[in-house]
Amino acid sequence: xxxxxxxxxxxxxxxxxxxxxxxxxxxxxxxxxxxxxxxxxxxxxxxxxxxxxxxxxxxxxxxxxxxxxxxxxxxxxxxxxxxxxxxxxxxxxxxxxxxxxxxxxxxxxxxxxxxxxxxxxxxxxxxxxxxxxxxxxxxxxxxxxxxxxxxxxxxxxxxxxxxxxxxxxxxxxxxxxxxxxxxxxxxxxxxxxxxxxxxxxxxxxxxxxxxxxxxxxxxxxxxxxxxxxxxxxxxxxxxxxxxxxxxxxxxxxxxxxxxxxxxxxxxxxxxxxxxxxxxxxxxxxxxxxxxxxxxxxxxxxxxxxxxxxxxxxxxxxxxxxxxxxxxxxxxxxxxxxxxxx
Amino acid sequence: xxxxxxxxxxxxxxxxxxxxxxxxxxxxxxxxxxxxxxxxxxxxxxxxxxxxxxxxxxxxxxxxxxxxxxxxxxxxxxxxxxxxxxxxxxxxxxxxxxxxxxxxxxxxxxxxxxxxxxxxxxxxxxxxxxxxxxxxxxxxxxxxxxxxxxxxxxxxxxxxxxxxxxxxxxxxxxxxxxxxxxxxxxxxxxxxxxxxxxxxxxxxxxxxxxxxxxxxxxxxxxxxxxxxxxxxxxxxxxxxxxxxxxxxxxxxxxxxxxxxxxxxxxxxxxxxxxxxxxxxxxxxxxxxxxxxxx
Numbered sequence: 001x002x003x004x005x006x007x008x009x010x011x012x013x014x015x016x017x018x019x020x021x022x023x024x025x026x027x028x029x030x031x032x033x034x035x036x037x038x039x040x041x042x043x044x045x046x047x048x049x050x051x052x053x054x055x056x057x058x059x060x061x062x063x064x065x066x067x068x069x070x071x072x073x074x075x076x077x078x079x080x081x082x083x084x085x086x087x088x089x090x091x092x093x094x095x096x097x098x099x100x101x102x103x104x105x106x107x108x109x110x111x112x113x114x115x116x117x118x119x120x121x122x123x124x125x126x127x128x129x130x131x132x133x134x135x136x137x138x139x140x141x142x143x144x145x146x147x148x149x150x151x152x153x154x155x156x157x158x159x160x161x162x163x164x165x166x167x168x169x170x171x172x173x174x175x176x177x178x179x180x181x182x183x184x185x186x187x188x189x190x191x192x193x194x195x196x197x198x199x200x201x202x203x204x205x206x207x208x209x210x211x212x213x214x215x216x217x218x219x220x221x222x223x224x225x226x227x228x229x230x231x232x233x234x235x236x237x238x239x240x241x242x243x244x245x246x247x248x249x250x251x252x253x254x255x256x257x258x259x260x261x262x263x264x265x266x267x268x269x270x271x272x273x274x275x276x277x278x279x280x281x282x283x284x285x286x287x288x289x290x291x292x293x294x295x296x297x298x299x300x301x302x303x304x305x306x307x308x309x310x311x312x313x314x315x316x317x318x319x320x321x322x323x324x325x326x327x328x329x330x331x332x333x334x335x336x337x338x339x340x341x
Numbered sequence: 342x343x344x345x346x347x348x349x350x351x352x353x354x355x356x357x358x359x360x361x362x363x364x365x366x367x368x369x370x371x372x373x374x375x376x377x378x379x380x381x382x383x384x385x386x387x388x389x390x391x392x393x394x395x396x397x398x399x400x401x402x403x404x405x406x407x408x409x410x411x412x413x414x415x416x417x418x419x420x421x422x423x424x425x426x427x428x429x430x431x432x433x434x435x436x437x438x439x440x441x442x443x444x445x446x447x448x449x450x451x452x453x454x455x456x457x458x459x460x461x462x463x464x465x466x467x468x469x470x471x472x473x474x475x476x477x478x479x480x481x482x483x484x485x486x487x488x489x490x491x492x493x494x495x496x497x498x499x500x501x502x503x504x505x506x507x508x509x510x511x512x513x514x515x516x517x518x519x520x521x522x523x524x525x526x527x528x529x530x531x532x533x534x535x536x537x538x539x540x541x542x543x544x545x546x547x548x549x550x551x552x553x554x555x556x557x558x559x560x561x562x563x564x565x566x567x568x569x570x571x572x573x574x575x576x577x578x579x580x581x582x583x584x585x586x587x588x589x590x591x592x593x594x595x596x597x598x599x600x601x602x603x604x605x606x607x608x609x610x611x612x613x614x615x616x617x618x619x620x621x622x623x624x625x626x627x628x629x630x631x632x633x634x635x
Contacts, residue, residue: 057528058489058547058590090531093508115535116496118504143535316536323491323545327594330582 005250007212007242010044010220011037011235012196013264014074015086017226018050019289021267024064027073029267034074036259037223038081040252042235044107046084046220047074050228050289051320052111053085053092053100059322060289068099075104082106086137088320089119094126101130110156111137111167113318114144117152124159135194135218136161139319142172142285146184153189163192163218168207169319171198171229171282175210182214194218197233199225200282202274204233205241212247223256224264225272229281229288236260280306284313293322297329307332344370345626348408350399350424351415352376352383354500354604355438358615359413360387361602366619368626373408375401386603399424406431410629411622414438417502418509429460434625436618437463440509446517449617450474450570457628462621465517466510467610468492468529468544470617471578475546475593476522478567482559483550488524490514490546493532495539498608507531524548542597542609543581550589557586564593574620575613576600 014030030047037045049055049067056063075083084107085100097108108127110120120136127134136156141149153164166181173181178195185193195211197204197220208219221238225231236256242249265271277291286309294312298305308329317324347369349356356374360383363371374387379396387394393408395401402408411434414424421441428435437444444461447453451474456462464470472490479485492514503510511529518527534540550560564584571578577598585592597609604611 054528057530058487058549059491059530059545089507090511090533093511095508095512113533113535116504116533118501119507119533121504122506122508316534318532318534318536320491320530320532321493321534323493323543323594326585326592327545327581 004248005043006217006248008043008218009235009238009249009251010046010084010218011042011223012046012220012232013222013224013226014070015046015048016050016222016228016232018048019228019292020226020231020272021269022292023049023056023061025070026065027069030070031073031077032263033259034081035077036255036263038078040255040259042081042251044084045074045078045081046086046109047071048085051091052088053096055088055091068103071100071105072103082133084109086111087123088112089123091320094123097123097127098130101132105132107133107135109135109137110161111139114138114141114149114152117155120156121159124156124161128160134161134163136164137167137196138165139167139169140287141166141168141181142170142177143316143318146180149181150184150188153185157189157191161191163194164189165194165196165218166211167196168198169287170285171200171204171278171288172285173203173207175203175206178207179210179214182211182216186215192218194220196220198227198282198288199230199232199234200274200278200288205238208233208238209241224260224268226264226268227288229291230274230278231272277305277309280309284310286313286317287319289319290322290325293325297325301329301333303329303332303336343630344368345411345629346370346372346409347411347413347622348373348375348402349413349415350375350402352378352381352387353415355415355611355615356413357383357386358603358611359415359618360390360392362615362619364390366623368623368630369411369619373402375399399427403427403431406433410434411436411625413618413622425461435461436622437461438614438618440466440506440513442513446521447621448473448477448517448521449574449620450567451477452521453621453624457625464614464617464621465521466514467494467542467614468510468531469514469517470613471542471544471595471597471610472546473517473522474567474571475564475595476518476524476548478563479548479550479560479591480523482563483554483556485522485524485548486551487526487549488518488522488547489528489530490518490544491530491532492610493534493540493543494610495607496533496535497539498542498604498610499533539605539607541607542613544595544597546593546595548591550591552589555586555589560584560591575616577606577609577612
């Protein structure tokens with residue numbers, strides 16, 4: 001076995017990346033990516049619909065392949081890596097969690113909006129009962145003051161979370177803001193602290209390093225930036241950076257680079273970059289999975305997608321409210337019509 | 342016109358809001374509010390308004406069973422299991438506002454008439470009361486293969502009971518979309534939004550109709566008619582925009598503003614439950630009174 005790991009990485013491309021490709025993963029793609037990650041010794045691999053278990057819907061996008069088949073496929077080839085699943089209470093239920101566990105998922109990441117941790121009690125407790133490792137995932141962490149974040153993280157800890165994550169779902173946080181959040185959590189919870197970034201403002205790496213400096217030991221990344229919006233901290237780059245800093249991840253850099261180049265790049269319809277839409281997500285503080293939906297709505301109503309995203313930010317829309325996109329787009333289009341007539 | 346006597350079991354937010362609504366009913370006479378905490382705001386208000394306030398729970402009520410013929414149960418799913426049993430033994434009709442669902446699911450605008458003879462009926466969930474009328478409105482003119490609803494409510498209006506068992510909402514609502522709404526397959530999603538000031542309840546209803554059965558004009562008309570029906574007992578229920586049509590997908594956007602009786606106006610999700618409860622009880626009562634006069 002390898003040396004003691006200082007940081008435990010979770011690869012999220014097969015979950016967060018689902019958003020970037022409109023939930024079109026196939027069993028073959030998941031098998032190939034999982035084999036590569038397992039071979040590169042990545043400790044955790046998250047597999048699910050982008051919005052977590054049971055996320056396949058008209059609201060968020062229907063999955064091409066049933067996620068349970070994807071989870072089963074991933075688990076069948078991961079003999080070193082552990083398969084993780086995401087679940088958002090209100091979307092997924094204990095029923096799906098149980099099914100995922102029976103197919104080989106070993107970690108449950110239970111996600112709520114940063115102020116709503118108490119809806120996760122049931123799911124964290126049940127995942128524990130199923131023998132899974134548990135993570136409390138506090139999304140849209142920029143939308144609450146630090147004290148609130150701490151209070152909510154403590155709730156998740158009290159429900160049995162082994163780790164609590166600060167999740168910058170909008171890619172909005174600046175390094176100092178990440179620093180103060182991780183520092184506050186390290187001072188007040190006894191469990192592991194993790195960080196999940198989005199690269200919408202090109203700050204994913206800087207924010208991740210700030211989090212690690214403050215004591216975060218669980219870090220998410222997406223290979224080739226295959227995640228919502230501009231993607232997450234690019235896993236293979238992070239492995240290289242941490243290696244140079246003398247921080248052990250236990251992950252094989254060359255194998256990660258090969259996986260990124262040969263297996264993951266062809267999955268992407270176009271390379272992940274910071275487009276004007278993803279930049280607007282980070283600038284306005286909007287949930288990263290809204291990007292493709294806003295683009296579609298903008299086309300349908302012949303308006304600028306940035307106007308939709310900015311308006312959604314103003315209205316303090318939270319993760320999961322994709323139905324607001326069309327609603328807001330229709331409103332903007334009607335206003336525009338009025339001005340013109 | 343004579344009235345039918347009713348009592349409310351549970352003196353929390355729902356029970357107290359019901360109390361205020363029942364004060365306006367022309368066919369129901371509220372006599373008693375039953376709680377377990379004599380100091381609760383609900384029981385205090387009940388006393389102030391001149392109702393009998395019982396603080397010893399359902400057993401206390403059963404010592405004076407003549408107080409009511411219909412009982413609203415606004416306690417909890419767990420408490421309802423016991424309440425339902427003893428109230429049935431005492432020959433009372435029960436309107437179950439909890440997620441226990443011992444009796445059939447009833448959506449006030451859709452299938453109330455089928456269940457007027459039942460001893461115990463269940464009001465599904467707030468999301469169910471708000472969205473199932475629309476699923477039914479589409480389904481009655483174009484068969485619905487799949488219906489999915491997204492209910493977004495303000496964090497402040499989601500009580501500890503809902504939060505501790507949020508799966509109950511998604512599962513009960515999904516099943517009722519099928520059983521009452523008529524969709525072949527149903528799915529429900531709930532989102533809590535903490536924005537201040539609190540947002541009104543919003544619901545988005547997606548229905549996929551059978552291939553070749555899309556009929557925009559009839560669907561539009563059916564949705565409008567159904568909106569009027571729901572509005573007749575929930576005045577703050579409205580369409581946010583015209584329905585959207587895209588292939589065989591119909592999308593309906595609804596907003597529910599509460600009446601602001603006991604609960605604030607943003608809590609349209611709670612208002613639609615209590616309003617539906619009163620509506621169903623009134624129909625029960627009319628049915629009972631009609632039988633008496635025959």
